[in-house]
Amino acid sequence: MNAIMEATNLTVAFPGTVAVQGVTLSIQAGETLALVGESGSGKSATALALMRLLPASARILSGRVRFEGTDLMGQPAAALRRLRGKRISMIFQEPMTSLNPVMSIGGQIAEVLRQHESLSRKQARDRAVDLLALVRIPDPARRYDEFPHNLSGGMRQRVMIAMAVACNPRLLIADEPTTALDVTIQAQILELLDGLRRQLSMAVLLITHDLGVVAQWADRVAVMYAGRIVEQTTAARLFQGGGPAHPYTRGLLVSTIALDAGKHYRHARLHEIPGTIADAAGAPGCAFAPRCPGAHSDCLHRPPPLEEVGPGHLAACFAPLSNGRLSSSHGDDDALALG
Amino acid sequence: MPLLSVESLHSGYASGHGILRAVDGVSFHIDKGETLGLVGESGCGKSTLGKALLRLVPSSQGTIRLDGTDITRLSRRALRPHRRRMQMVFQDPFGSLNPRQTVHSLLDTALKVHGLGDRDERRRLAAEIVQRVGLPASSLTRFPHEFSGGQRQRIGIARALVLQPELIVCDEPVSALDVSIQAQILNLLVDLKCDLGLSYLFISHDLSVVRYFADRVLVMYLGRIVESADHASLWRAPRHPYTRALIEAVPSTAPERRRIAGAIAGDLPSAVQVPAGCRFRSRCPLADERCAHQEPALRQVAAGHAVACHFAEPAPFQNIEPQPRKTL
Numbered sequence: 001m002n003a004i005m006e007a008t009n010l011t012v013a014f015p016g017t018v019a020v021q022g023v024t025l026s027i028q029a030g031e032t033l034a035l036v037g038e039s040g041s042g043k044s045a046t047a048l049a050l051m052r053l054l055p056a057s058a059r060i061l062s063g064r065v066r067f068e069g070t071d072l073m074g075q076p077a078a079a080l081r082r083l084r085g086k087r088i089s090m091i092f093q094e095p096m097t098s099l100n101p102v103m104s105i106g107g108q109i110a111e112v113l114r115q116h117e118s119l120s121r122k123q124a125r126d127r128a129v130d131l132l133a134l135v136r137i138p139d140p141a142r143r144y145d146e147f148p149h150n151l152s153g154g155m156r157q158r159v160m161i162a163m164a165v166a167c168n169p170r171l172l173i174a175d176e177p178t179t180a181l182d183v184t185i186q187a188q189i190l191e192l193l194d195g196l197r198r199q200l201s202m203a204v205l206l207i208t209h210d211l212g213v214v215a216q217w218a219d220r221v222a223v224m225y226a227g228r229i230v231e232q233t234t235a236a237r238l239f240q241g242g243g244p245a246h247p248y249t250r251g252l253l254v255s256t257i258a259l260d261a262g263k264h265y266r267h268a269r270l271h272e273i274p275g276t277i278a279d280a281a282g283a284p285g286c287a288f289a290p291r292c293p294g295a296h297s298d299c300l301h302r303p304p305p306l307e308e309v310g311p312g313h314l315a316a317c318f319a320p321l322s323n324g325r326l327s328s329s330h331g332d333d334d335a336l337a338l339g
Numbered sequence: 340m341p342l343l344s345v346e347s348l349h350s351g352y353a354s355g356h357g358i359l360r361a362v363d364g365v366s367f368h369i370d371k372g373e374t375l376g377l378v379g380e381s382g383c384g385k386s387t388l389g390k391a392l393l394r395l396v397p398s399s400q401g402t403i404r405l406d407g408t409d410i411t412r413l414s415r416r417a418l419r420p421h422r423r424r425m426q427m428v429f430q431d432p433f434g435s436l437n438p439r440q441t442v443h444s445l446l447d448t449a450l451k452v453h454g455l456g457d458r459d460e461r462r463r464l465a466a467e468i469v470q471r472v473g474l475p476a477s478s479l480t481r482f483p484h485e486f487s488g489g490q491r492q493r494i495g496i497a498r499a500l501v502l503q504p505e506l507i508v509c510d511e512p513v514s515a516l517d518v519s520i521q522a523q524i525l526n527l528l529v530d531l532k533c534d535l536g537l538s539y540l541f542i543s544h545d546l547s548v549v550r551y552f553a554d555r556v557l558v559m560y561l562g563r564i565v566e567s568a569d570h571a572s573l574w575r576a577p578r579h580p581y582t583r584a585l586i587e588a589v590p591s592t593a594p595e596r597r598r599i600a601g602a603i604a605g606d607l608p609s610a611v612q613v614p615a616g617c618r619f620r621s622r623c624p625l626a627d628e629r630c631a632h633q634e635p636a637l638r639q640v641a642a643g644h645a646v647a648c649h650f651a652e653p654a655p656f657q658n659i660e661p662q663p664r665k666t667l
Binding site: 038039152153154155182183184185186187188190209210211212213214215216217239251252253255256257258259260262263264265269270271272273274276277278 | 374380381487488489490517518519520521522523525526529544546547548550551552570574584585586587588589590591592593603604606607
């Protein structure tokens with residue numbers, strides 16, 4: 001396996017808050033890595049930092065990002081612009097705000113192509129029509145001249161994907177690409193992305209809060225909480241094998257309501273994670289400690305380092321779980337019921 | 340007698356291209372103490388239906404009866420005592436709370452509008468309800484922006500609850516919340532229902548949440564109800580191809596259900612130019628000639644189970660006892 005992107009000890013600050021704290025992450029060629037977390041966990045700030053697309057108010061305090069062997073931190077703006085949209089591209093949650101409302105959808109795709117490759121207008125138009133067909137927009141030659149407001153949310157996201165893959169990128173960062181879409185459309189879009197990943201052999205960094213999406217479409221998963229990666233493992237190990245090692249990941253899994261588990265309020269109460277993500281703001285220890293059923297005195301003094309707990313499985317916890325259960329000392333013995 | 344009954348309700352909006360028929364002939368009822376789930380994709384009309392019940396948007400045809408009283412065409416003044424009995428909780432608690440009112444003032448206003456209690460009584464009721472929804476007493480003097488998303492939703496619930504309603508319409512109450520907070524709010528809604536004997540209309544696009552929370556479920560597509568069943572039979576034996584497609588498309592964390600097979604193609608058609616025949620036929624794997632001409636009626640196919648599909652009996656996919664095919 002060779003990493004196409006590696007971030008080392010990345011720390012990003014916004015005025016008054018540190019959004020990302022010492023994140024180390026690598027993405028292998030051709031894989032789908034899911035970055036999971038709740039709002040405020042720093043997952044989007046991490047993605048923007050990888051692209052060097054952070055707003056002006058944010059500062060990268062430390063860390064390195066290497067993409068295909070180049071250090072992105074030292075690159076001038078012009079070099080980054082040549083890279084973005086060509087070698088790395090990104091799609092966002094709300095396609096309507098990412099598309100230009102006064103330019104035809106085909107024209108927007110052609111613009112990306114002509115920005116990065118020397119093509120004539122005619123060649124760019126033909127390629128754009130091919131790309132619309134690639135993302136399965138029906139009747140692409142006619143649709144080329146339509147405007148974003150003519151399209152449904154799912155179709156707009158397809159246009160965004162066509163723009164993102166236009167130059168055969170090695171890495172596509174997808175930030176909550178289906179959160180604004182209905183479940184039937186979500187399945188269409190994620191299947192499309194996964195098909196394109198194989199067809200074009202690109203890697204996908206999939207940012208999501210939905211563990212079902214992770215289980216269905218990711219190879220590996222990194223879980224973020226309050227700016228740090230707290231657990232990193234393969235999707236197979238998390239959902240089928242040993243289960244989670246970090247109590248936060250476990251809390252997420254058991255408080256997710258699974259459709260096929262068939263729980264009903266008359267028979268079963270939902271598992272809650274007490275408190276909120278803000279509970280440990282500014283505290284020196286583990287950020288999850290105030291909400292953790294297994295927290296002890298060590299957890300309050302320093303944050304636990306991200307360490308190997310099994311082959312290819314990292315967790316940042318002083319008392320990692322084995323087999324997805326809390327050890328008896330945690331005083332909470334309900335077993336993890338998946339699915 | 341059901342708490343709420345709705346008969347062939349229509350509600351629409353004028354759009355540039357004609358009338359958008361958001362709710363296009365819907366009938367159902369809600370019993371006392373029941374939680375009725377309403378699921379469907381965005382644009383199917385489920386939020387408009389919820390608002391039409393409370394007369395927050397006008398209905399063009401049909402009747403809404405609350406406890407036997409027809410409230411569809413009551414004047415504002417005559418409606419007020421009935422409105423107190425039906426309250427609403429919205430998806431975005433921040434957008435639905437006045438940012439310049441303290442929590443106490445929000446609750447006090449609701450009570451004053453309905454002429455409930457004197458000053459001291461209102462103060463007592465507000466303090467009681469804040470505690471009931473799991474907020475500290477100090478919340479009363481604070482403003483909405485000082486709270487997290489989950490706490491704001493508790494304020495939204497408190498405002499609905501302070502009037503002691505019998506029915507609460509919850510429109511996507513947990514959709515904007517993180518998973519760990521969703522569970523907190525759903526548990527609160529269950530507790531309130533059990534303690535106070537509330538009825539809910541629970542509107543959501545999230546099937547997992549509806550499966551957990553609803554006693555009976557309506558599935559809505561393009562302004563119409565396409566399937567209606569109690570929770571056990573809907574999830575075990577869905578009969579409408581749209582319901583099946585919705586269930587199939589939910590990604591599962593269960594290891595044996597890796598990969599979603601056969602996601603339905605296409606998008607919801609326009610509610611301005613409603614297709615002739617069955618409204619789902621453009622996306623339906625079963626559609627044939629008949630579906631193009633004849634709109635299937637919502638009809639009973641088993642006890643407490645109604646479906647609007649020409650192929651609802653015998654059930655095309657599930658192992659349900661064969662039934663004689665009705666002639667239509």
